[in-house]
Amino acid sequence: MRARAPLCYAxxxxxxxxxxxxxxxxxxxxxQPAEANTESASAAAEGLTLKSDEIxxxxxxxxPAAAARHAPEASGYAxxxxxxxxxxxxxxxxxxxxxxxxxxxxxxxxRGLAGTPGATPVEAQExxxxxxxxxxxxxxxxxxxxxxxxxxxxxxxDDYASPALAALASGETKLARxxxxxxxxxxxxxxxxxxAHLGGAPATKSFEVDTVWRAPADASLPGRSFFGILxxxxxxxxxxxxxxxxxxxxxxxxxxxYAAVVISAGKYWCYVEEKPGQFVRTEIDPGAPTDDxxxxxxxxxxxxxxxxxxxxxxxxxELGSAAE
Numbered sequence: 001m002r003a004r005a006p007l008c009y010a011x012x013x014x015x016x017x018x019x020x021x022x023x024x025x026x027x028x029x030x031x032q033p034a035e036a037n038t039e040s041a042s043a044a045a046e047g048l049t050l051k052s053d054e055i056x057x058x059x060x061x062x063x064p065a066a067a068a069r070h071a072p073e074a075s076g077y078a079x080x081x082x083x084x085x086x087x088x089x090x091x092x093x094x095x096x097x098x099x100x101x102x103x104x105x106x107x108x109x110x111r112g113l114a115g116t117p118g119a120t121p122v123e124a125q126e127x128x129x130x131x132x133x134x135x136x137x138x139x140x141x142x143x144x145x146x147x148x149x150x151x152x153x154x155x156x157x158d159d160y161a162s163p164a165l166a167a168l169a170s171g172e173t174k175l176a177r178x179x180x181x182x183x184x185x186x187x188x189x190x191x192x193x194x195x196a197h198l199g200g201a202p203a204t205k206s207f208e209v210d211t212v213w214r215a216p217a218d219a220s221l222p223g224r225s226f227f228g229i230l231x232x233x234x235x236x237x238x239x240x241x242x243x244x245x246x247x248x249x250x251x252x253x254x255x256x257x258y259a260a261v262v263i264s265a266g267k268y269w270c271y272v273e274e275k276p277g278q279f280v281r282t283e284i285d286p287g288a289p290t291d292d293x294x295x296x297x298x299x300x301x302x303x304x305x306x307x308x309x310x311x312x313x314x315x316x317x318e319l320g321s322a323a324e
Contacts, residue, residue, distance in 0.1 A: 047280035
């Protein structure tokens, strides 16, 4: 037994050494991604330096970042109202108005003949008065239906023969119902609205809504709803759109064209030519897209030379050199 004791102690010491080595290995492995991220950030900060012939061969082009002003926006959704529903409402309204005018004219003629040899019997007079009242009530109901469906403050308020309503019924213009989440807007009615195709490319131009008024609440979507008229747009009946409304004062910044933006590691970047031939990858915030590009308040100043062509080529070169 005494002869085996030294062997047991030696085996125990060896196990302790092995366990200590196993405990250190995870921390060493965890340090590797951090070092890789540090190297990547350092590579982005240093950028790439290319010769003039390399720049020309790669097709790299730059342009100065344009100064811009942009107001923060709340986002919502819009639905283009089907034209047939508006046309039916206008047709019902026109029919009710025509019938009411005819019955009222008949009543006036009957009253005008009172006391003359051609006077109508009392029963016919009462029937004409009753018919005029019924037709007038039908006209009032048709007007209230239009008001309830499309808002009491519509541009055609108190003028249902308005060209604006006729243009919607004919399809010359489009009516969009816009809904924003509760609390997204501070103003009672947005001063203007901007709509864009749902799922469209970032560079797809949006279109302005020039007339906005409050709409009845949407039972299927909680929030605040508004109507807006679209002119000269390519939207289709029943199409769903993205909606944007300003929620604050305009801010100073620059617009980074969409062609200048590259995505790497889940972040958005652009390349800035710090000095001739030296291109530095700079992170930008894509949270404020506009028709012409991303509005950026920080990281890029007005007048900075932005790579607008072959930015992907620069990214490939940079990541390739970093991997090497």
